[in-house]
Amino acid sequence: MSEIKQDDEKILNIVKQTLEDNKADDVVVMDLRGKTSLASFMIVASGTSQRHVASLSEKVQMNLKAAGYKSMAEGEEKADWVLIDAFDVIIHIFKPEVREFYNIEKMWQAVVKTRPEM
DSSP, X not given: OOOOOHHHHHHHHHHHHHXXXXXXXXXEEEEOTTTOSSOSEEEEEEOSSHHHHHHHHHHHXXXXXXXXXXXXXXXXXXXXXXXXXXXXXXXXXXXXXXXXXXXXXXXXXXXXXXEEOO
């Protein structure tokens, strides 16, 4: 396994802390280094409602920006599933039933082992 780049580690820490502080559920970090060129890490988390998903997304982006990192997001209007692209770190925030339906952890299971973070 290759070393974690310093920026990736900082982004991971910001995202994980923000999700923890704002009571995200079932946070999972997937280490994609050496497995795909898509990103180095993928974080999957759940919010309890559309409002909670939107709030988590907003706070993650705000904290990344405050630390000098750019990000782009999709899905904020409906807030069933928000995708935040922080370049080498991709964050998915779902409502629980949407997460269960798409089950992206299972999709990536063949590529990488997932582990709960919180």
